Amino acid sequence: MSAVDELGRRLVDVALLEGDFTLRSGRRSRWYLDKYRFETDPELLRSLGERLAAAIRAAEPDTARIAGPALGAVALAASAAMASGLPFIIVRGETKEYATGNRIEGPHEPGELVCLVEDVVTSGGALCEAVEAVRAAGLVVRHAVCVVDREEGGADALARVGVRLAALYRAGELLPEREQGMNPHG
Numbered sequence: 001m002s003a004v005d006e007l008g009r010r011l012v013d014v015a016l017l018e019g020d021f022t023l024r025s026g027r028r029s030r031w032y033l034d035k036y037r038f039e040t041d042p043e044l045l046r047s048l049g050e051r052l053a054a055a056i057r058a059a060e061p062d063t064a065r066i067a068g069p070a071l072g073a074v075a076l077a078a079s080a081a082m083a084s085g086l087p088f089i090i091v092r093g094e095t096k097e098y099a100t101g102n103r104i105e106g107p108h109e110p111g112e113l114v115c116l117v118e119d120v121v122t123s124g125g126a127l128c129e130a131v132e133a134v135r136a137a138g139l140v141v142r143h144a145v146c147v148v149d150r151e152e153g154g155a156d157a158l159a160r161v162g163v164r165l166a167a168l169y170r171a172g173e174l175l176p177e178r179e180q181g182m183n184p185h186g
Helices: 006-015 035-039 042-059 074-084 125-136 154-160
Strands: 016-022 028-033 065-069 088-091 113-121 140-149 164-170
Touching: 006 016, 006 028, 006 035, 006 042, 006 164, 035 042, 035 113, 042 074, 042 113, 042 140, 042 164, 065 074, 065 125, 074 088, 074 113, 088 125, 113 125, 113 154, 125 140, 125 154, 140 154, 154 164
Parallel strands: 065 088, 065 113, 113 140, 140 164
Antiparallel strands: 016 028
16 A cells, blocks of 8 residues: 555554564564554454455455464454454464364364464564464465564565565555664664
8 A cells, every 4th residue: 555544544543652662573673563452442453354354355365264373463363254254263373282282273174275464564483483384284375464564574584485465554654754673772
């Protein structure tokens, strides 16, 4: 998308925090989009689910299931599933040693085409781990859709594992006046 729309402005208003943050990737940043602030707001979650459903249809029209990595993308996957009518699966961060011991939760069949959804992508590390888990379960993944791409290498990391990333918003569009990262020397 080229211009930030009302949904993008609401996302920033609700979720943008400024300060000194260490991201999952280990990088430091002067800003952080708190996914839990936008994923727990019912109106934002509904709108994001509708937008994600449309992006999934555009990126991967033959998608059989949506996949959401736990914990952050589960609410987004559920919302996109409700908007699209597609079932979703949950990708655990690791296999549990109890109950079913599944890493992929929810019914699925080997060979099904899934589209991953994610909240905010920075380096792409978490999403690449989810791709590996989904493929290990015999599912096919070629596309991922995120709410925000921080534009810090995530799309390239995913491309290296054969997955294209589509973003509802790019950090440079949402936050053009802010530095992308943080200079460790001040």
